[in-house]
Structures are given as structure tokens and as C-alpha cells.
Amino acid sequence: MSEVVIRTEKVTRILSGEVPVTLVRDVDVEIKRSEFVVISGPSGSGKSSLLYLLGLLDTPTSGKIWLMGQDTSSFDEDQLADVRLSKIGFVFQFHFLLPEFSALENVMLPMRRLNKLPESEVEDRARSLLVDLGLEKQLNNLPKQLSGGQSQRVAIARALANDPSIILADEPTGNLDTASSKNVEGILRELSEKHGRAVMVVTHEARLAENADRTIRIVDGRVQA
Amino acid sequence: MRLLVGIALKHLLFRKRQSLVSLLGIVLGVAFFLAIAALMQGSEKDFITRLVDNAPHITMSDEYRTPRKQPVEEVFPRAALELRNVQPLTETRGIRGYEQILSDLHRTPGTRAAAVLTGQALVSYAGRDFSVVLNGMNPEEIKGITTIENYMKQGSIDDLIIDPDGIVIGTELAKRLSLQMGDNITIVASTGQVRTFKILGLFRTGRSDYDERQTYVSLKRVQALLNRPNRANSIIIKLDDPNDAYQVAEQLEERYLYKSVSWQEASEDLLSTLTIRNIIMYTVVSTVLIVAAFGIYNVISTVVMEKHRDIAILKSMGFHGRDVQRIFLGEGLILGLLGCVMGIPLGAAIMAGLMQIRFNPPGASEPVNMPMDWSWPQFAIAAAFAIGAATVASLLPARKAARVKPVDILRGGT
Ligand SMILES: Nc1ncnc2c1ncn2[C@@H]1O[C@H](COP(=O)(O)OP(=O)(O)O)[C@@H](O)[C@H]1O
Numbered sequence: 001m002s003e004v005v006i007r008t009e010k011v012t013r014i015l016s017g018e019v020p021v022t023l024v025r026d027v028d029v030e031i032k033r034s035e036f037v038v039i040s041g042p043s044g045s046g047k048s049s050l051l052y053l054l055g056l057l058d059t060p061t062s063g064k065i066w067l068m069g070q071d072t073s074s075f076d077e078d079q080l081a082d083v084r085l086s087k088i089g090f091v092f093q094f095h096f097l098l099p100e101f102s103a104l105e106n107v108m109l110p111m112r113r114l115n116k117l118p119e120s121e122v123e124d125r126a127r128s129l130l131v132d133l134g135l136e137k138q139l140n141n142l143p144k145q146l147s148g149g150q151s152q153r154v155a156i157a158r159a160l161a162n163d164p165s166i167i168l169a170d171e172p173t174g175n176l177d178t179a180s181s182k183n184v185e186g187i188l189r190e191l192s193e194k195h196g197r198a199v200m201v202v203t204h205e206a207r208l209a210e211n212a213d214r215t216i217r218i219v220d221g222r223v224q225a
Numbered sequence: 226m227r228l229l230v231g232i233a234l235k236h237l238l239f240r241k242r243q244s245l246v247s248l249l250g251i252v253l254g255v256a257f258f259l260a261i262a263a264l265m266q267g268s269e270k271d272f273i274t275r276l277v278d279n280a281p282h283i284t285m286s287d288e289y290r291t292p293r294k295q296p297v298e299e300v301f302p303r304a305a306l307e308l309r310n311v312q313p314l315t316e317t318r319g320i321r322g323y324e325q326i327l328s329d330l331h332r333t334p335g336t337r338a339a340a341v342l343t344g345q346a347l348v349s350y351a352g353r354d355f356s357v358v359l360n361g362m363n364p365e366e367i368k369g370i371t372t373i374e375n376y377m378k379q380g381s382i383d384d385l386i387i388d389p390d391g392i393v394i395g396t397e398l399a400k401r402l403s404l405q406m407g408d409n410i411t412i413v414a415s416t417g418q419v420r421t422f423k424i425l426g427l428f429r430t431g432r433s434d435y436d437e438r439q440t441y442v443s444l445k446r447v448q449a450l451l452n453r454p455n456r457a458n459s460i461i462i463k464l465d466d467p468n469d470a471y472q473v474a475e476q477l478e479e480r481y482l483y484k485s486v487s488w489q490e491a492s493e494d495l496l497s498t499l500t501i502r503n504i505i506m507y508t509v510v511s512t513v514l515i516v517a518a519f520g521i522y523n524v525i526s527t528v529v530m531e532k533h534r535d536i537a538i539l540k541s542m543g544f545h546g547r548d549v550q551r552i553f554l555g556e557g558l559i560l561g562l563l564g565c566v567m568g569i570p571l572g573a574a575i576m577a578g579l580m581q582i583r584f585n586p587p588g589a590s591e592p593v594n595m596p597m598d599w600s601w602p603q604f605a606i607a608a609a610f611a612i613g614a615a616t617v618a619s620l621l622p623a624r625k626a627a628r629v630k631p632v633d634i635l636r637g638g639t
């Protein structure tokens with residue numbers, strides 16, 4: 001099996017409209033197992049847009065995206081959703097937990113949808129993911145009873161629920177205080193080092209970029225050499 | 226699937242007040258739908274039962290629907306001929322050979338028949354005259370066909386078998402003429418013949434007109450009084466299955482030529498009025514549920530609107546559009562089902578309450594309870610309609626939810 005998790009070839013995304021907006025143009029990137037890649041660039045340069053494309057949330061106007069050696073351009077919406085469910089973990093800037101569900105239930109949700117593990121194992125796994133991230137006391141808290149850093153860690157646990165090959169994080173520490181930021185950064189770093197996942201983080205934090213295996217800089221929707 | 230239902234439940238439980246209000250709408254809708262439909266159906270069934278029970282299913286009378294063919298027409302059926310000034314034969318009116326027809330009918334399984342000869346007469350008593358209808362019949366036959374025996378207050382129709390010079394009259398007539406059981410009354414027939422009868426029974430149907438005008442006398446006596454020996458002017462028939470009446474009437478008419486009218490034909494106008502009444506009733510009660518459905522639509526589209534971000538999360542996580550649609554459809558269904566579970570008992574309670582009401586229908590001398598149809602189709606229709614309305618109401622917002630594109634929300638959100 002290839003070490004390459006995601007590869008793109010001349011990926012371009014143009015938003016159609018009265019004035020078409022080019023979000024991303026001719027992007028060729030590649031990310032391997034265990035790699036920790038930081039995407040940096042000025043605000044509005046297209047970092048989030050690229051991440052949505054890599055995460056199969058958006059489809060390119062032209063160009064191709066391979067995931068684990070598979071060309072995804074022919075996938076329909078349901079197939080893309082299935083790949084997202086089992087292979088990709090997302091962490092957004094705003095934690096985006098479902099407000100009606102406890103921390104534990106939020107983490108259990110993707111596993112329940114995938115429906116590979118029996119219910120008891122689903123709960124055990126969710127519990128251990130949260131405990132590993134230091135949330136043993138907040139298992140049954142609703143999102144509104146969690147601090148920003150705690151919510152973001154629950155979101156990370158949820159992204160890891162189905163043991164994805166790649167984690168995509170969009171400014172995960174953008175709204176956190178310094179201590180929480182460091183904590184979350186450490187966790188993400190560890191994911192690639194210890195668990196062999198490909199991790200791609202969009203961030204402005206210089207500290208993270210320094211620790212990265214590689215930094216991809218985006219300016220005006222293009223990769224800067 | 227359990228997962229999706231779980232999410233749907235959470236959504237509803239999280240906005241308790243809104244959910245309760247729309248649930249209340251459905252509950253009341255189901256209850257009123259059920260109660261009104263049951264009342265209307267009940268009164269219709271009650272009405273038809275009265276129609277079917279209290280009157281013969283088929284009445285064969287001494288008339289022809291089409292003029293009888295002239296002999297020449299029968300000999301030359303295809304000839305183009307015109308007969309002028311054809312005059313019907315003057316004959317004693319009545320069904321000829323009614324005894325033969327009657328014995329044919331008596332041999333037919335599932336059929337009961339009685340010959341009746343009716344005629345106008347005057348009752349004279351204590352110097353007062355009163356116009357009445359004489360129903361000449363054989364008590365043994367008539368019992369299986371009219372419900373008169375159920376309405377007897379005193380005596381019995383059967384007493385006419387023992388004493389053929391007896392008469393059975395209604396309580397209203399008895400009251401008018403201050404008559405009592407055992408009194409003798411004098412009957413003057415339209416032919417001028419006079420005869421005295423002894424009152425052997427009193428009936429009270431509750432319809433004052435009937436109780437005042439109808440009398441029962443043995444057939445032989447009426448035949449003699451009216452000068453029409455061996456004639457009857459109608460044969461009334463009851464069938465084990467009243468729904469067969471229409472076909473049977475047609476067969477009888479074909480066979481015996483005498484006009485035979487089924488109860489359906491006789492009450493065609495009434496039956497079509499009932500159909501119109503049903504259409505109006507279902508339109509009105511459906512409106513109640515449609516209003517309730519708008520309540521559901523309102524809640525679910527509000528939830529969908531508020532939940533755009535959550536829908537985006539679910540879909541970015543890997544939920545299919547179909548899953549999302551099912552969640553919101555499920556919310557509508559849960560409301561619809563709960564609405565049924567709570568609305569049907571409430572409706573049944575309203576039905577039970579309405580049944581306690583007693584009222585005097587015009588023309589009746591005794592109060593009756595509101596008729597109510599407790600049969601299961603009423604409940605099934607109410608439940609099906611509620612669940613159907615809830616499904617349709619949630620379908621639109623659910624499909625909108627399914628079409629939410631996560632990137633659109635994420636782009637807008639950050
Ligand atoms: N829905 C949209 N309509 C028009 N322009 C958009 C829309 N979403 C994003 N953009 C533009 O696309 C560019 C890229 O945005 P984004 O990928 O969010 O950048 P970044 O994440 O690097 O800040 C920005 O200039 C932004 O203004």
C-alpha cells in the first residue's frame with residue numbers, strides 16, 4: 001500500500017457567480033503517512049478552501065484528488081460521504097459539536113453511523129479517546145458546559161473516532177488561549193508521530209510551523225514555492 | 226436507523242415548548258377528526274339502519290314501470306306500428322296471483338315476504354271520525370319483516386291470529402280518541418262497508434304521524450272491507466343481506482313484471498345527500514388536521530433552519546443526505562405518532578361524552594342518544610390521516626435539509 005495518503009493534481013476551484021471567484025488554482029500537493037504538514041498563508045488566501053477540497057467536502061472545478069491511491073473524481077455524493085466517514089477526520093476552528101449531545105455521545109456519533117463496532121465497544125472507544133485527551137471528568141457534559149479548549153479536544157476525539165488515515169484541522173487553536181493552544185497542538189503533533197496518521201493543519205501559529213515536517217504556503221489560492 | 230431516530234428525538238426534546246405546541250395541534254386535530262367523523266358516520270349508520278330495518282328492503286307494488294305490451298307488439302316485435310287510443314283494461318287493482326309469488330318467495334332461502342293490502346278508512350268512535358290507514362296482513366308473515374312487534378306497548382300482533390276481528394293501533398290514535406285496550410271501534414272503508422274491530426294491541430314507534438295513522442288488521446278482513454278478495458297491493462320483502470336488495474328487486478321485476486323497488490332505489494336522494502354530507506364533513510375535519518400539519522411544518526422547518534450548522538457537521542462527518550432527510554422526516558413522524566397515541570384516547574373520550582347527550586329529534590316523541598360509530602375504520606382513518614399529514618408536512622423541510630451543502634455553511638461560518 002502506498003505511503004501517499006492524499007495527492008492532488010492541478011486542483012482548481014472556482015466559485016461560479018456573477019463575478020467568479022477563484023478559491024484555489026493549480027494546486028499540486030501530496031501528504032504521506034505520519035507526516036505533519038502545516039498550511040500557512042495570509043487570511044483569505046484559500047487555505048480553508050484547499051482543506052475542504054482535500055477533505056472531499058468540496059469538489060474541484062478541475063484537477064484530480066487521489067485518496068489512498070483512488071481517484072475520487074468519479075465518486076458520487078454518497079460515496080464521498082462514506083470516505084469522509086471512515087478515512088477522514090475533521091477539526092474546525094469553531095468546534096462544531098452537536099449541542100444536544102454530551103461529549104461522549106458526540107464522539108460516538110461517527111462510530112454509530114459507520115456501524116462497524118457493537119454499541120458497547122463504541123462507548124468504550126469513545127470513552128478512552130476522551131480520557132486520553134484528558135476529558136475523563138467531562139464525559140457527560142453538554143457542549144455548553146465545556147470550555148473552548150475542552151470542546152476542541154472533544155472535536156479532536158470525534159475526528160479520531162473511526163480511526164481515520166488523515167486528520168484535517170482548520171485553525172484548530174484560533175479561538176483558544178495559549179495554554180489550551182499548546183495542549184491541542186501537542187495532541188495533533190502526537191497523532192502523526194505515534195499513530196502514523198497524516199495530519200494537515202491550517203494555522204497562523206509560528207510555533208506549530210516550526211515543529212512541522214513541512215510547511216505549505218498558500219498565497220492567492222496558489223502554492224508558493 | 227436507531228441513531229437517526231435518536232437524533233430526531235433529541236432535536237424535539239431540545240425545543241420542548243415548540244414541540245409540545247405542535248404536538249397539541251395534532252392531538253386536538255386527531256381528537257376532533259375522530260369525534261366528528263365518528264358522530265357523522267354513527268348518525269349515518271343509524272339513519273341507514275332505521276331506513277333498512279323499519280322499512281321493507283324491497284316493495285313490490287301493483288304497478289308496472291313500463292306500459293304493458295299490446296298483443297300485436299308481442300307477435301311482431303320488430304314491426305313499426307302505432308296503436309292509438311289504447312285504454313288499459315279496467316280490472317280490480319292489486320297484485321294478481323300474489324299467493325303464488327308469496328309461496329315462491331317463501332321457498333327462496335334468505336328471503337322473507339309478506340303480502341299487504343292497504344287502504345284508507347275512517348274510524349268512528351264516540352261520534353268522532355278519524356282517517357287512518359288499514360294495513361291488511363298476516364301476522365305470521367309481517368313479524369319477520371316490519372319491526373312493529375318491537376314497538377308494541379300492549380298486546381301483540383299475534384293476537385290477531387286468534388281473533389281475526391281485532392285491530393292493532395298506535396298510542397297517538399288511542400290518545401286522540403280516548404281509546405283503551407279491549408275497546409271496540411267502528412271502521413268505515415272507502416267502499417262504504419262498515420265493520421267493528423276490537424283493539425287487541427297498542428304500538429308506539431315514536432314517530433307521532435305513524436302512531437296516529439297506521440293500523441294493523443288481518444288481511445282477509447281488509448280484502449273483504451275493500452271488496453278486493455284474493456288481492457294484495459304490495460308484497461314487502463326482507464333479505465338476510467340488505468345489500469342484495471337492488472339486484473334481487475331487479476330479478477323479481479323481470480320475473481313477475483310488477484314494479485319492485487329496493488330500499489336503495491327508494492332512498493336514492495337520501496343516500497346521495499349522505500354522500501354529499503360525508504364529503505363536506507371530511508373536508509371540514511381534514512382542515513383541522515391540515516392546520517395541525519402546518520404546525521408540524523412550522524416546527525420542523527424552524528428546526529431545519531436553526532440546524533443548518535449541525536446538518537453541515539453531520540454531513541461533513543459522513544452522514545448521507547438521505548440520513549439527514551430521515552432525521553427530519555422522523556421528527557414529523559414522531560409528532561404524528563404521538564399525536565395519534567394521545568389524540569385517539571382524547572377523541573374517544575369526546576365521543577363517549579357526546580354519547581351522553583340526549584336530544585329530541587323532530588317528529589320523535591322520545592329522546593335519543595347521539596349515535597356514534599365506534600368501529601375501527603374511524604380510528605384507522607384518523608390515525609392514517611394524522612400520520613400522513615405529519616409526513617407530508619415534514620417532507621418539505623426534510624428534503625431541504627438533505628440538500629444542505631456543508632461547504633456552503635462552513636464558508637459562510639468562518
Ligand atoms: N462563498 C463565497 N463567495 C465568494 N467568495 C468567497 C466565498 N467563500 C470564500 N470566498 C473567498 O475565497 C477566498 C478564500 O477563502 P478561504 O479559503 O476561507 O481563505 P482562508 O481560509 O485562507 O482565510 C477569500 O478571498 C474569500 O473571500
Ligand SMILES: [Mg+2]
Pocket residue numbers: 047048049170639
Ligand atoms: Mg480559513
